[in-house]
Amino acid sequence: MNNEAQFMELIGQHRGIILKLTGLYATDAEDLADMYQDILMQAWKAFPSYRGEAKFSTWLYRVCLNTLLSARRKKQLPVTGLDHHSESLSASAPANRSEEIQRLHTAIRTLSPTDRAIISLHLDGYDNGEIATLMGISNNNAGVKLHRIKNQLASMLKNL
Amino acid sequence: MNLEQLWHDIEGNDDGKLEGMLQQKFFLHSSHQRPLAKLKKNTVTSLWLGVAVTILYLALLGVTHEWLVRFALVVLIGYNSFILWSGYGLHKLLNANHGDALPVLSHLRQIAAAFARWRKWQNQVAFFVYPVAAAGGFLFGITLGAGLPLDEVLWRPGIVWWLLGSVLVMSALGYLLGRWWYKLAFGRYAAQIEETIRELEEG
Numbered sequence: 255m256n257n258e259a260q261f262m263e264l265i266g267q268h269r270g271i272i273l274k275l276t277g278l279y280a281t282d283a284e285d286l287a288d289m290y291q292d293i294l295m296q297a298w299k300a301f302p303s304y305r306g307e308a309k310f311s312t313w314l315y316r317v318c319l320n321t322l323l324s325a326r327r328k329k330q331l332p333v334t335g336l337d338h339h340s341e342s343l344s345a346s347a348p349a350n351r352s353e354e355i356q357r358l359h360t361a362i363r364t365l366s367p368t369d370r371a372i373i374s375l376h377l378d379g380y381d382n383g384e385i386a387t388l389m390g391i392s393n394n395n396a397g398v399k400l401h402r403i404k405n406q407l408a409s410m411l412k413n414l
Numbered sequence: 415m416n417l418e419q420l421w422h423d424i425e426g427n428d429d430g431k432l433e434g435m436l437q438q439k440f441f442l443h444s445s446h447q448r449p450l451a452k453l454k455k456n457t458v459t460s461l462w463l464g465v466a467v468t469i470l471y472l473a474l475l476g477v478t479h480e481w482l483v484r485f486a487l488v489v490l491i492g493y494n495s496f497i498l499w500s501g502y503g504l505h506k507l508l509n510a511n512h513g514d515a516l517p518v519l520s521h522l523r524q525i526a527a528a529f530a531r532w533r534k535w536q537n538q539v540a541f542f543v544y545p546v547a548a549a550g551g552f553l554f555g556i557t558l559g560a561g562l563p564l565d566e567v568l569w570r571p572g573i574v575w576w577l578l579g580s581v582l583v584m585s586a587l588g589y590l591l592g593r594w595w596y597k598l599a600f601g602r603y604a605a606q607i608e609e610t611i612r613e614l615e616e617g
Binding site: 277286290291294316319358367368389391 | 417418420421422423424431432433435436516517518519520521522523525607610613614615
């Protein structure tokens with residue numbers, strides 16, 4: 255399998271990471287498309303250096319977060335109400351479940367950009383040590399942040 | 415409510431845009447529009463502008479024979495060469511960094527530090543260069559305007575005060591113009607990165 259085919263296959267298998275993360279940062283459809291393009295481009299350029307030592311999902315997470323967090327935010331995300339991305343989530347889920355998913359998505363989008371990255375890593379099953387390594391912060395700082403974010407999220411979910 | 419389960423069930427629906435990009439593979443060869451790319455583009459634009467201005471200075475060096483003006487031009491050419499050299503280093507660093515090798519905080523710090531360093535160098539050197547540039551421009555202007563050699567024009571009454579005044583005003587203007595250009599091309603972006611770094615560093 256050539257490099258390009260291998261890349262496309264791996265990205266295809268892990269496109270959920272890109273979809274979920276960009277959904278947390280994009281302000282509109284145009285912004286979303288720009289983010290896809292940027293992440294795909296960065297990942298493609300970096301792919302030759304991927305040696306399979308880390309899981310591809312972890313590698314892609316790093317590329318996504320570095321791309322998204324080093325990007326200028328064109329405008330602030332809406333802080334209340336459901337936006338375009340939340341409305342388009344999991345249309346196939348039952349009504350209540352779908353509402354809960356939308357509430358969670360809206361609540362996470364209300365967090366600061368770095369907090370969004372940390373909570374998404376946590377919810378995707380990364381432990382504090384892995385989060386700390388990926389974000390480049392201390393274990394202790396990751397734990398403190400996570401604790402604060404969870405409390406913030408719980409409080410927001412109550413009020414949404 | 416199990417947040418992990420809810421998160422797991424989130425399936426972003428993008429109307430097939432990502433699928434479309436993957437199918438067409440156009441990102442493999444196209445240039446992108448995101449800020450980091452714009453930043454890289456702005457760095458390249460600055461480099462080309464620097465090259466154009468340096469060529470202009472070289473051309474002026476060929477037509478003027480006044481040693482004071484020539485001295486100012488040589489200083490400016492040296493300054494531009496330094497900016498071009500350091501700007502090229504920055505451009506190389508931005509192009510080599512694809513965001514896969516470093517943790518997020520280190521990646522952001524590397525970009526922010528590179529820009530801060532570039533900005534600091536420019537400011538420090540500009541502090542000495544702008545007055546020389548302003549004086550050179552003034553002297554070149556008056557010799558051209560009067561059509562007389564500099565030695566004759568320089569001893570006219572009040573000319574030294576005009577020279578000092580224009581050095582002060584033009585240096586200040588040059589400094590403000592430099593600040594405006596940096597802010598326009600890089601500043602907002604660099605500030606955004608620093609804000610994200612602060613967010614990560616805080617508990």
